[in-house]
């Protein structure tokens with residue numbers, strides 16, 4: 708699903724699931740909106756389930772209070788949030804981990820949260836290859852200058868796959884800079900952030916702290932609350948607590964004497980400077 712616009716996209720945010728880009732970068736997206744800089748969110752794992760749900764998926768649907776085709780509802784939540792933030796909305800219909808099955812046996816690949824957060828992307832080489840091919844196509848179509856990918860903090864298998872597929876897809880694109888964003892809410896745990904950096908042997912030591920206004924923070928909160936099925940007030944212990952994410956943004960803001968901030972990482976000073984110039988233009 709693509710909302711067609713004619714202007715060149717400046718920054719693409721790669722989102723594993725139908726909320727990650729906004730949870731992690733929603734304030735920056737609002738800042739870019741205010742500066743009339745075109746953005747796009749490409750969500751990779753937005754597909755609807757097929758066949759019988761696994762017990763894990765059924766349990767999560769129950770927590771989210773969503774029916775069998777939960778992703779259809781989640782795509783609508785995401786669409787509304789991205790309209791608010793004026794980002795082009797592109798969804799690739801790959802199945803997220805709770806729906807994925809072994810191609811040979813038809814068995815569900817992940818039967819517990821522990822398996823999902825301890826997953827190894829090397830076990831899903833075919834999917835990874837398909838993700839990278841799809842992304843190459845989408846990024847070429849966007850003709851963008853920067854692609855923001857998740858650091859992979861928290862170790863969710865879908866976030867790791869998005870990270871690796873993003874790196875692979877950008878490697879073949881000239882004139883596309885790669886920037887990493889801190890996956891929220893997982894990055895609330897600083898150990899998770901550093902484990903992600905170590906896991907990918909990231910030399911991404913150049914931190915980019917994007918200062919946000921009160922207006923940007925309010926817009927981020929409004930957008931997050933549109934993902935109603937994913938909030939703690941709906942989904943209980945597996946839900947998101949917006950106040951924690953906003954408090955993290957306010958903490959980061961102290962570093963730059965601003966109301967709030969979001970943080971990105973780059974591998975070199977050139978990429979850092981390039982990204983900062985777009986943000987400030």
Ligand SMILES: [Zn+2]
Pocket residue numbers: 723724727863866
């Ligand atoms: Zn996610």
